[in-house]
């Protein structure tokens with residue numbers, strides 16, 4: 309229990325396969341995974357650099373790895389720690405077109421499917437799984453589930469930490485409901501084109517899944533636990 313309570317950060321790297329455009333342009337990948345923890349970087353652009361550099365991370369995934377494998381081996385434990393009483397965040401970082409949206413959409417769906425599976429296996433408790441989504445663009449926070457463009461405000465709550473005021477929270481019914489909400493968010497996001505990505509996100513997106521649970525005999529009383537998993 310003591311170890312579980314410790315704060316922990318894992319750094320995972322996922323390579324993406326070359327796109328059709330890159331293959332047509334005869335580009336080669338500069339990065340190669342040589343085992344589950346190490347990637348090599350061959351700097352083909354720098355003259356005279358004949359030796360590759362090796363970098364070690366908690367886990368690295370080759371370009372031909374599926375999102376399901378990235379989820380199962382890398383993100384599942386973190387995402388599902390929420391059902392064991394630990395808040396968690398999964399944060400994707402990388403240059404344009406590196407595959408952040410592609411990876412996180414998959415991870416969100418697998419996470420929600422597993423949370424529903426957990427809920428169905430624990431009928432002794434009542435659960436509510438809530439979904440909210442915001443976009444941060446030019447320092448402005450917007451609710452991706454609301455068509456009104458009003459800027460949302462942050463507030464520091466002594467008990468709940470940083471809270472986004474008046475953000476829409478939807479209770480998720482099932483996986484199809486999640487897909488509908490993700491489609492609404494995608495339609496609302498600011499998208500532009502970069503030389504590398506025709507549909508590049510111009511903003512940061514934060515999806516927050518909150519799970520509330522209470523023992524069935526205490527239903528409706530102030531006895532529930534609320535935990536959150538954020539996908540950024």
Ligand SMILES: Nc1ncnc2c1ncn2[C@@H]1O[C@H](COP(=O)(O)OP(=O)(O)OP(=O)(O)O)[C@@H](O)[C@H]1O
Nearest residue numbers: 324325403404405406407408409410411505508509
């Ligand atoms: N692992 C992968 N396998 C196959 N295609 C991928 C993979 N990762 C990304 N792609 C494709 O590469 C393109 C760019 O990916 P994506 O839009 O996810 O990048 P991004 O990092 O979110 O970019 P931006 O920051 O510009 O929004 C998309 O067409 C996506 O479908």
